[in-house]
Amino acid sequence: MHTVKYRLNDPRLAPRRTKLEIPGWAGSRDPRKDGSHEQVWHCVPFSEGAQYGIELFYPYDNELRVSTRDGTLRLEGDWGEPPAPGLQWPPFRNFGDSYYTYQLLLDLKLEKGLAIRTEPHPRFYTDRSDTVPIAVPALVRNWWPMLFFCVFKSPAEGCTHIFRPAEPFAQIIVIPEEANFELSPMNEEEAAERELQARRIYANRPNLAAGTEWTSTTDTVFDGTYRHLHRAAKDKARQD
Template sequence: MTSVKYRLNDPGLAPRRTRMDIPGWAGERQPRANGSHEQVWHCVPFSEGAQYGIELFYPYDFEMQVTTRDGQLEITGDWGEPPSPGLQWPPFRNFGGAFYTYQILLDLKVPPGFAIRTEPHPRFYTDRTDTCPIAVPALVRNFWPMLFFCVFKAPAEGRTHIFRLGEPFAQVIVIPEEANFTVEPMSPDEAAERELQSRRIHASRPMLAKETEWVSSTDTVFDGTYRHLHRAAKEKARKS
């Protein structure tokens, strides 16, 4: 178990392991049953990916909006006086027109050999309003004692990003500092082994899908094969 410790400068809301809001940004609480509409949480790979990181929350009582109008970036909010002396205020800045920054002042301490990487919060992928902020990926190594600011992609012309109290605006994942891997073709034996695995899964689908197959409201067939194998793999890893 890897421990990630945090330190906040006021104002701030404590980060937490990312959760899926159902109902909410992750969809409605619809069963895996005939006639249900597809929800992103129905997909195990998306659900695992969405909950892999740490979500960051907007801490201010007032709503903040970032809009691109006539090619110009506009940042509006009821700023008032700075909540503490010496704090950059407002905490949002135009960054070259195509981006903007938010002074977050968050310290996330990860173990040696690890780093944190910012990325869009998973609700960005389910947002139908184009109002969810789009955090720009950035890798910060553990020798750096403070995440001073987050960078966001500016909204498209006529669009507005909205920050509201308690809403997550970005996700952080914990990864190795160095990407120590290569990309290369499989050997013939490795490729043959993977092909055999694929064929075995395909041949087993009718059995694995028994009593779990359902058809959505848009006639998409879900058979539960991945979910079955996912549970089996986790159980095997737990026992090993």
Template structure:
């Protein structure tokens, strides 16, 4: 098992594997049953994607607001005196009014050939208030010994990003440091094989989804076809 080792400037910043918060940012604990409201965790691809990385939590006791007013950033927070150690204080800075930075001071050491990539926390995609900070994607190689700051996109005019104590504000993925692939159109044989696979799944859907169909409160029909195939594929991978 590969490991990601970390070194902290502030122990309250300790990262953890991203978890679905139910109830919480991932939605309510509603069953897959007729009349239920769709929740993002009902979707296996989203659930797996959301839990694929490392989440970072806002470590300070004060709430911090970032607002765009008249095309300029306004930052509001009760920071108090700076801590010992000569760190940048407050730890947030305007970055051209279209972005802002947070001096995070976090070291994540990954295996050779791997890198870390920042991105918005999954709760950004489920937030109806438009207040979740938007971390800008950045790839950091493993030879760089400290993530000094994280960049965020500024909120739209009149909107406010809110950092709250102990709330996740960004996610980090561990990925290969290079992406050495080319895009290539499938040849006829490959395309035919994929089409045959798709048709087999479609024709088997009544069997694969038996007993799992449900209609949501917005009249959308769901079933467990993907979930069943997903479990079968994982079991096959374990056996191999």
């Protein structure tokens, strides 16, 4: 178990482990049964991936609308006077029109060997309105004492990204600071073992999926094979 400690410039920016919002950005509470519309939370890999990180919330009461018009980035919002002397206000800046920055002033202290990486909040992948801000991936080492700002991709011409009060706008994941791996093809024994595993799952799918099959509104057939194996693997890991 690793510990991530945080220090805030604004207490309203307090981070938390990312949670699925159902109903909300993760979809509605459609059960896994015939006639239901498929939701992203029905997919275990997506649900696990979406909840892997730390979500950051927009702390201000005034909405910010970011748009691109005639190739020029526009940052529009009623900001008023700075809340404190000397504070960059508003906390957003144009960054070459193709990008813009948000001054976070958030400090995350990690254990040795770990780093943080910014990325879009998972609701970006479920949004149909194209209004969710797009955080640009960036890796920040644990010796850096403050995440001063986060970079975002500017919206396409005619589109508007919106920062709303108390709404998550980005996600941070904790990863090893060095990508110490190399790509290598499997040898024949390893490849044969993986192929055998795949064939066993395929052959036993009727038993593994028993009682869990359902057809969605788009005539897509789902079953609980992965969920059952996932649960069994987690139980085995706890016992080991």
